[in-house]
Amino acid sequence: MAFSFTVTHNDTESRARTGLLKLPHAEVETPAFMPVGTLGVVKAVAPETIWEIGYRLILSNAYHLYLRPGHELIEDHGGLGRFMNWPGAILTDSGGFQVFSLAKLRKLNDKGVIFQSHIDGSTHLFTPELSLAVQEALGVDIIMCLDDVRAYPASKTDATDAVKRTFAWAARTVDSKKKVDPALFGIVQGSMYPDLRRLSAEGLTSLEFDGYAIGGLSVGEPHELMVEIIDATTPYLPEHKPRYLMGVGKPLDILESTIRGVDLFDCVLPTRNARNANLFTSSGRLNIRNSRYRDDHGPVDSDCGCVLCRNYSRAYLRHLFKENEILGLTLATVHNLSFYYQLMSDIRAAIRENRVNSLLKQYSSRTEEIND
């Protein structure tokens, strides 16, 4: 059996749990964060560096790789892991969200979604079967079902349609799956309607997926509403299967979601912020372009053991950013991904010791500093 998930500890004070996810290419301790490698590369960082930080599972994207360079080309190279020289495991998003957020002229029907490429305007039909085939060709560890994603806010009629179609597509994906090894996850939709979330979760659970994702959040809704919807969803997902909150998020979002029983996360925040000179530190976020760091001999974060914080001063990193030197982007990304890796380690340790609520209090008290 290439895929398994074991809950290794249940927090006594919350729904948080630690787990061990066994995938064809790696074992992953959960709760875990996945760095985003949309185009077959985590922006600005070599895969061996991602591995050295400690990550064993990254996220990539079926929509993007289907368009360029093409999934057949990557399959021909022995799969995405070989193509990008990543020895660990990969989860690919199905393309549902990208067609919704990037493509032009999206037309949904029961068969699938017709869209124009954001690159060259060419027209494509993405079906649940094609998204599955693309992901199987990529040879990834976790495949996501194509889902019907709607804008926020969505009317209840709209959201209901999306739940129904997402369920129908999920059932077709299960029926079409050819490869045994990769795990298949269904995606819960239902916008901000708790009853629709429950409906979606219960429907998908009947299909016996290897794991369940919560989609359609972090799309512009207030933090409290997001937390409310997670609260209304995880109780209807099976205890012994991994739960993945898509596209989330800030450290506090992650912490509040783990307390509600979420196991997996991905977000562009650490990597994108890094490229914008915005660094996460144990005492708050900082923008390294700020003139206050001009002559600052100290490391970005004295609590951090990453290659940036071990070897370079704030003044040097600021110099690199001021001069638009590429190395600045690389070092900042390595740092932010190290911060997130440490965050997840801290969360796992706290869960094991049944003190995740006090960790949450600690982070909540500095919301403005590191969560804005």
Place this chain on the structure above:
Amino acid sequence: MAFSFTVTHNDTESRARTGLLKLPHAEVETPAFMPVGTLGVVKAVAPETIWEIGYRLILSNAYHLYLRPGHELIEDHGGLGRFMNWPGAILTDSGGFQVFSLAKLRKLNDKGVIFQSHIDGSTHLFTPELSLAVQEALGVDIIMCLDDVRAYPASKTDATDAVKRTFAWAARTVDSKKKVDPALFGIVQGSMYPDLRRLSAEGLTSLEFDGYAIGGLSVGEPHELMVEIIDATTPYLPEHKPRYLMGVGKPLDILESTIRGVDLFDCVLPTRNARNANLFTSSGRLNIRNSRYRDDHGPVDSDCGCVLCRNYSRAYLRHLFKENEILGLTLATVHNLSFYYQLMSDIRAAIRENRVNSLLKQYSSRTEEIND
């Protein structure tokens, strides 16, 4: 004695020689190529990677670091090596060439050169004494004297003035030197006039520098003329001192210059070309954006052992460049610098075995492929 240079072998068939350059921060086998780290970073590559390739001496620039972030700031950090986390040795150019090529409104007089910064238009006076002080503050291993650089072609009157002023400035630099450890190199000028080159070389030799550079070449003149001028210069430079040909160059330029007794080189070619998708290989140069590499599973150069050629296909590197992914720039730069490192190793081995002329024939026969 922090600085020494020993000729370890003289080629029996040419003026080529191998040598060992002992510097405060590293020992360097010559002939050697110095990667260019103008702003305190070799563009797109971490210093530890430069070290892993094998380099122990890099080039940086007094003019640029004086303007930003400022030499005092770097001195305050313990010098440029500490600031940029480079454990090896550093040679800095004096700024003479950069004031000539980059600055606005350059006004030369015997005192120094008044110029406007290419960054913010602010006015500065660079004197031989200030250039020396900047380089001493940077704490580098080899300091270059400020020289008077003229455009190509230059009239004989102009070139004569430049030779005289470069000599006067060199003498003032020797007199002003405070730090004992760093080596000080004089720069031979004289444009394309063999008699002026001899005059300049003999004048500077009387000042007993630690090494001698040949400046004012690779400024647009034909290859043959450059070689002719090197031929007219090196015989007038002392045998037991290192000779540095500034800003050169293509592999064939380097080979032809070593045969004429040059020991040190620097050039932006490998790093700049890499960022433009242009890669040096043992069978010619290639542009990795070319569609012929779209599905090419092979490495960029099967004779190369660099991290790019060991781990990634041409198709993957092309994908990175097509998507403007930063990692592509980094990997291509590492490759081209590995190619240059290997080139210099091959040259040193050929000199030791008195077969550098046959190595030259080999490279000349593929001029169009890798030297264009």
